[in-house]
Amino acid sequence: MEEESNPVYKNQAHGQYRELLYSQYADGKFEKKVGYHSESDRVTLQQAWDLFNDRIEEARQKVKAGKASPILYYMEKTLVTPMDLSMHAGIMVWRVKHHLKPRVFKRLGEKTLQKYAVAFNITIDQLKNVD
């Protein structure tokens, strides 16, 4: 377990928080200890975020190439599936999937766009333009 320093995450937003962990010693005593992520924590979190970032980057390329609508990018960015997004925005799943096509997205009305914008916590302008 890590003690005081946390060299892997130095100067990064990740891994700057200490958590409380329990452990047991040989004499059967349980003890609380405050520390940074353990090795296995770090590896698996890194693995998850690598995957998420890959998916976000892939979605961004797709949107830039005009193969998908910006909804796909923001969907990956907020780590949701169409199923979750339909719950967040209150739009049916098949409609969400339909809106992933750029051709359909262009025709969307203000009202629907507003629903997506609220779900993603951004403005409509941001929703239309992927940086």
Place this chain on the structure above:
Amino acid sequence: MEKDNLMIDYKHRQAGHCESGATSNLFNFHGVELSEPMAFGIGNGLYFSYLPFLKLQFAPMMSFRNLPNTVFHRSMKYLDVDATVIKNFKDPKESMTALDRNLEKGIPTGMQVGVFNLTFFPPEYRMHYNMHNLVAYGREGNDYWVSDTVMELPQKISSEDLQRVRYAKGVFAPKGKMYWINTIRKDLDIKSAVEKGIKKTVYEMIKVPFPLIGVKGIHWLAKDLKKWPKKHGNETAAFYLGQIIRMSEDFGTGGAGFRYIYGAFLKEAGEKYNNPDLLTASNMMGNAANRWREFTYMGARNCKNRSKPEEDYGKLSDMLHEIADMEKEVYGKLDKIKI
């Protein structure tokens, strides 16, 4: 409307698990000393379920803890404490007014929140997870002071952000759930509560007639784990394995999927009531927890070299079977215990 500042004298203590920590802190506020493991044990925090047909962040869902609000609800029921739980508010504004009213009365109030938009939460943990708990205990202008027990220090959050996380959407949506303690009797019967808590946990871990819950669920997971590399390829298998480790070791578990906290609970209860059987059970639980931790260390090595696994998945699966047997022994022992 200008609201005046107010601050309740509430002591924030860091804890391993968010909800049992909040419960224990609320008890302390009302003048009853109840440690976090005790709250966790009495409120049946320990659980296991494996739900492969549901996906959480692109991997099969499994849970090492009970449903949200079980710990608070059950510990209140078993200890016979006068507490209020408001399950949902239709109007978000109304829920914030209710919170203000409580704070003005001097009642620290617990809330269920979603983690994704929680501003002070560590960025690496901000996934869609709606089973987190906070206790609000003060207000300063437009900001609220909240005690999040997995963080080291109390945190400040603005009113808009708090409303957003209280109405996070998705699976297990909080819908503005609030809970607080009204009064606590002087003659609390902790002993019988401990007994009831242990009985319920034993029931949930070995006696539920459904194969995906409890010890049977761990066996099922072990069987599936063996098949993953062939079925999904090494990359995905490593990611799924990572999910097991994330769920068991991440923020708010106290390590090894809550098994250490439960062991500490058995130990404390055993010392309090001079029960050698409970102490033995606590040692066995500790051993199982140590085995869980070994499993996560070995599994993490596989996650590091994803395309070329260092450890055999069959070996990891055997280890999980062994852990399940170890745990089953503990619950079998606890089943016969009389306090």
